[in-house]
Amino acid sequence: MRNxxxxxxxxxxxxxxxxxxxxxxxxxLACSLRNVMMIMGPSGSGKTTLLKVMAxxxxxxxxxxxxxxxxxxxxxxxxLRPAIGYIPQQLGLVRSLTALENVLIGALSRISPxxxxxxxxxxxxxxxxxxxxxxxxxxxxxxxxxxxxxxxERQRVAIARTLLQHPRLVLADxxxxxxxxxxxxxxxxxMRQVAEQEDxxxxxxxxxxxxxxxxxxxxxMVSNGQVLHECSAQEVNLDRFTEVVQ
Amino acid sequence: MKRDFWVIGLVSLLQGVVLGQLGFFDVQRLGKxxxxxxxxxxxxxxxxxxxxxxxxxxxxxxxxxxxxxTVLGFLVSLPLSILGTRRLFPEPVPALARLIAAAVRTIxxxxxxxxxxxxxxxxxxxxxxxIAVYTVGYLAKIYAELFEGTDPEVLEAVRGVxxxxxxxxxxxxxxxxxxxxxxxLLFMLEYNIRASSVLGFVGAGGIGFxxxxxxxxxxxxxxxxxxxxxxxVVLVMDGISGWLRKRFLLAxx
Ligand SMILES: Nc1ncnc2c1ncn2[C@@H]1O[C@H](COP(=O)(O)OP(=O)(O)O)[C@@H](O)[C@H]1O
Ligand SMILES: [Mg+2]
Numbered sequence: 001m002r003n004x005x006x007x008x009x010x011x012x013x014x015x016x017x018x019x020x021x022x023x024x025x026x027x028x029l030a031c032s033l034r035n036v037m038m039i040m041g042p043s044g045s046g047k048t049t050l051l052k053v054m055a056x057x058x059x060x061x062x063x064x065x066x067x068x069x070x071x072x073x074x075x076x077x078x079x080l081r082p083a084i085g086y087i088p089q090q091l092g093l094v095r096s097l098t099a100l101e102n103v104l105i106g107a108l109s110r111i112s113p114x115x116x117x118x119x120x121x122x123x124x125x126x127x128x129x130x131x132x133x134x135x136x137x138x139x140x141x142x143x144x145x146x147x148x149x150x151x152x153e154r155q156r157v158a159i160a161r162t163l164l165q166h167p168r169l170v171l172a173d174x175x176x177x178x179x180x181x182x183x184x185x186x187x188x189x190x191m192r193q194v195a196e197q198e199d200x201x202x203x204x205x206x207x208x209x210x211x212x213x214x215x216x217x218x219x220x221m222v223s224n225g226q227v228l229h230e231c232s233a234q235e236v237n238l239d240r241f242t243e244v245v246q
Numbered sequence: 247m248k249r250d251f252w253v254i255g256l257v258s259l260l261q262g263v264v265l266g267q268l269g270f271f272d273v274q275r276l277g278k279x280x281x282x283x284x285x286x287x288x289x290x291x292x293x294x295x296x297x298x299x300x301x302x303x304x305x306x307x308x309x310x311x312x313x314x315x316t317v318l319g320f321l322v323s324l325p326l327s328i329l330g331t332r333r334l335f336p337e338p339v340p341a342l343a344r345l346i347a348a349a350v351r352t353i354x355x356x357x358x359x360x361x362x363x364x365x366x367x368x369x370x371x372x373x374x375x376x377i378a379v380y381t382v383g384y385l386a387k388i389y390a391e392l393f394e395g396t397d398p399e400v401l402e403a404v405r406g407v408x409x410x411x412x413x414x415x416x417x418x419x420x421x422x423x424x425x426x427x428x429x430x431l432l433f434m435l436e437y438n439i440r441a442s443s444v445l446g447f448v449g450a451g452g453i454g455f456x457x458x459x460x461x462x463x464x465x466x467x468x469x470x471x472x473x474x475x476x477x478x479v480v481l482v483m484d485g486i487s488g489w490l491r492k493r494f495l496l497a498x499x
Binding site: 055057078081082084085086087088089090091092093094095096097101105106108109113116117119161162165 | 397399400402403404406407408409410412413416417418421422424425
């Protein structure tokens with residue numbers, strides 16, 4: 001941990017889509033400011049559910065979720081909303097809009113409703129969106145519809161959109177798992193860079209042990225809705241992972 | 247396999263009974279009808295082209311009514327269908343919106359025309375309003391179903407940036423549904439052009455009035471000209487909307 005301050009904390013979180021089928025069972029965790037936390041675990045173990053609970057999309061039946069010191073288990077206030085970036089597994093992009101329009105969606109919380117409805121984004125927001133796209137290396141794709149972009153380009157659009165909302169915490173769901181390793185590493189390098197520059201805390205679900213070791217700070221292993229093990233990224237290895245999961 | 251056989255057998259039997267009740271096995275009546283159809287068709291040729299100016303004017307009115315009615319109905323059906331989308335609004339809002347659309351849909355377009363003739367008097371205004379209201383009932387249902395199909399993950403992600411409900415509509419629901427939205431609108435317009443050609447029967451304007459006169463005076467040669475004109479308009483509309491579909495809808499996906 002590079003910094004003592006906590007960006008995200010959960011305490012005794014229980015969640016079920018339909019009680020009493022508990023998907024999360026007494027999950028407690030903490031992630032320090034500016035850390036990159038990787039959540040590992042077999043498919044169906046509740047990683048996506050946990051991420052959605054921490055993003056304030058799902059409300060836990062029991063327990064506490066704290067983002068930047070503010071409790072959100074009963075809902076996220078409008079003011080805090082943009083501070084929490086959430087990138088779903090399928091990225092959640094609007095396929096029929098252009099890359100630039102998708103990135104500008106990240107700025108919607110700062111735009112008056114009227115301007116937003118007309119799609120009239122202020123010049124400085126458009127500049128910011130273009131800068132974020134340049135940073136992600138997709139500046140030349142700004143006018144392209146998202147459904148025409150490749151998988152890797154879409155990931156970059158999704159990150160740029162999230163950056164535009166000026167988040168303090170970004171929760172990303174396995175979002176490089178559709179890419180080959182070199183490409184995934186490229187994007188994660190960018191994310192780490194951004195995390196340091198912009199003071200952003202990243203939490204992501206991740207399968208690939210190599211990537212976890214290279215890009216993570218903290219690692220959380222979950223199985224069957226429970227946290228089984230917490231360690232630093234250096235301590236992770238494949239044996240440890242399979243041992244914990246079994 | 248065996249169950250399929252039983253189902254098909256049962257449905258066929260039912261269909262047979264129903265057809266019998268409707269008089270489909272009354273050979274004498276059907277034969278007479280066939281004979282009359284022949285005579286009717288015979289009296290239609292050659293079509294009397296002398297009525298072209300009158301018929302053309304009435305047809306133009308019909309087309310105007312269909313366009314104006316479809317556009318008006320579309321404009322009202324959009325907000326109604328958005329209110330009817332469960333992914334956007336909590337109950338009972340969607341249930342209420344859908345109930346309104348269903349209630350409107352219960353009444354056939356001809357009856358709406360009669361109602362508006364009573365309310366605003368004879369003429370194309372009544373027809374236009376009738377078409378508009380009928381369009382609302384139909385499109386609001388189709389559009390609400392369409393919007394309901396919006397990818398929940400995309401909605402979740404955009405809601406997550408702090409976007410308002412109106413923003414969700416503007417940036418997710420409408421663009422994702424745009425193609426189907428336009429396709430249904432074109433379909434509705436074609437349908438309304440056909441449907442509005444009979445609204446004149448109840449005095450709600452358009453070519454139907456002229457049609458009714460020729461029918462009552464047994465003026466089948468003039469009637470034939472009208473039918474040919476309507477056929478021409480329907481074909482032209484089919485062509486235009488087919489072209490639009492190919493040009494814009496297919497190209498974008
Ligand atoms: N919307 C839902 N309704 C009901 N059950 C769900 C829903 N989403 C996920 N689940 C269930 O919750 C469990 C954990 O799913 P998930 O959080 O997606 O796990 P992971 O992301 O680790 O694969 C699974 O058993 C899954 O079937
Ligand atoms: Mg998952």
